[in-house]
Amino acid sequence: MHEEAIRKADVLVEALGYMRKFHGRFIVIKVGGSVMENPESLRALLVDVVFMQTVGMRPVLVHGGGKAITVAMERAGLTPRWVKGRRYTDDATLDIVARVLAEEINSDIERHINKFGGRASGLHHKTHQCLYGRKLLLPGEDGELVDLGRVGDVTEVDIPPIENLCLAGVVPVLPSLAEDEDEDGKLLNVNADTAAAAVAQALRADKLIFLTDTPGILLDRNEPSSLITGLTPGECRDLINRGIIDKGMIPKVEACLTSLEAGVRKTHVIDGRLRHSLLLEIFTETGVGTEIVQEENDGRSSPPGRRPVVVR
Numbered sequence: 001m002h003e004e005a006i007r008k009a010d011v012l013v014e015a016l017g018y019m020r021k022f023h024g025r026f027i028v029i030k031v032g033g034s035v036m037e038n039p040e041s042l043r044a045l046l047v048d049v050v051f052m053q054t055v056g057m058r059p060v061l062v063h064g065g066g067k068a069i070t071v072a073m074e075r076a077g078l079t080p081r082w083v084k085g086r087r088y089t090d091d092a093t094l095d096i097v098a099r100v101l102a103e104e105i106n107s108d109i110e111r112h113i114n115k116f117g118g119r120a121s122g123l124h125h126k127t128h129q130c131l132y133g134r135k136l137l138l139p140g141e142d143g144e145l146v147d148l149g150r151v152g153d154v155t156e157v158d159i160p161p162i163e164n165l166c167l168a169g170v171v172p173v174l175p176s177l178a179e180d181e182d183e184d185g186k187l188l189n190v191n192a193d194t195a196a197a198a199v200a201q202a203l204r205a206d207k208l209i210f211l212t213d214t215p216g217i218l219l220d221r222n223e224p225s226s227l228i229t230g231l232t233p234g235e236c237r238d239l240i241n242r243g244i245i246d247k248g249m250i251p252k253v254e255a256c257l258t259s260l261e262a263g264v265r266k267t268h269v270i271d272g273r274l275r276h277s278l279l280l281e282i283f284t285e286t287g288v289g290t291e292i293v294q295e296e297n298d299g300r301s302s303p304p305g306r307r308p309v310v311v312r
C-alpha cells in the first residue's frame with residue numbers, strides 16, 4: 001500500500017520540475033480529426049489540457065476535422081477530392097468545412113473543456129477571427145500553378161486575443177480556417193497542421209505538439225514497436241527522402257521543421273488515442289512519442305532524457 005502511494009508521490013515530484021519549467025509558457029496542441037473520432041480519447045485529452053492550464057501553462061488548441069468534413073460532404077452529395085494532400089475546396093465545400101470546423105467541432109471542444117472544470121473560448125469568424133491568409137497556389141507536374149479552390153495558407157496571426165485569453169486562464173481553441181487578406185471576409189480552408197505551426201511560430205511557443213493516430217513517427221508504419229523517440233531535422237529530411245515518413249505525416253514533420261527554424265523550442269508527434277499521452281509526453285523524462293529538436297551542440301542526435309534514436 002505504502003509502495004503504491006510513494007510511487008504516486010514520485011510521479012508528482014517528477015512532474016513538478018516540468019510544471020515550473022513551463023509555467024506561463026505557450027504550448028500549441030494540434031488535434032487531428034483521427035483523435036476526435038473517439039469520444040473517450042477526446043475526453044482524456046481535454047482533461048489533460050485543463051490540467052495544463054490549471055498548473056499555469058498556456059495551452060492553445062488548433063484543430064482540424066478532416067474525417068468529419070468528409071462525412072458531411074458525402075451526406076450533402078459532394079465527392080471529396082484531394083490535390084497534393086489538400087482538399088479541393090469550392091464554395092459549397094467551404095460552407096461545409098466552415099460549419100463542421102467552427103460550429104460543430106469547435107463548440108464541442110469548448111463545451112467539453114468547460115464541463116471538465118476549465119474555461120475555453122473558440123476564436124473564429126463567428127466570434128473573433130485570428131488567422132488571416134492567402135490563397136495557396138502550388139506548382140503542378142507541368143510547372144503550371146494548380147487551382148485548389150478556396151484553400152489557403154496562414155500569413156498573419158492576430159496574437160493579442162490569443163494572449164489575452166491565456167492570461168485570463170482561458171484556453172483558446174482555433175479551427176484551421178483563415179480569413180482571405182485579398183477578399184475581405186471570405187474564408188480559406190487551411191491544412192490544420194500548417195495552421196498549428198503558424199500559431200506556434202507567431203506565439204514563439206515553447207512546444208508544438210501534434211496529436212494523431214499513431215504512437216509517433218515509426219520506422220515501419222505497420223510496427224508500433226518501431227517508434228523513433230527522438231529526431232533532428234536532418235534525420236527527418238532523410239526519412240522523408242527514403243519514403244519512411246510519408247502521406248499525412250509529411251505535413252506534420254514539415255510543420256515541425258519550419259517551427260523549429262522559427263524559434264519554437266521543441267516539437268512532438270504523439271498518439272492522441274493513448275489516454276493522457278499529452279501529460280505523459282510533457283511531464284515525464286522519457287515521454288511517449290517522437291520528439292523533434294534542433295541538433296544538439298555537442299553533436300548528440302538524441303534529445304537528452306530520451307532513448308537513442310533508431311534510424312537504420
Ligand SMILES: Nc1ncnc2c1ncn2[C@@H]1O[C@H](COP(=O)(O)OP(=O)(O)O)[C@@H](O)[C@H]1O
Pocket residue numbers: 031032033034035066211212213214216217218219220221244245246247248249250
Ligand atoms: N513513418 C510514419 N510513422 C507513422 N505514421 C506515418 C508514417 N508515415 C506516414 N504515416 C501516416 O501518417 C498518418 C497520420 O497523418 P494523418 O492521417 O494526416 O493524421 P491526422 O488526421 O491526425 O492529421 C498515420 O496514420 C500514418 O498512416
Ligand SMILES: CC(=O)N[C@@H](CCC(=O)OP(=O)(O)O)C(=O)O
Pocket residue numbers: 031032033034063064065066067069085086087097151152176189190191192193
Ligand atoms: C486544405 C485542407 O485540406 N484542409 C483540411 C482541414 C482539416 C484538417 O486538416 O483536418 P485533419 O487535421 O483532421 O487532417 C481538410 O479540409 O480536410
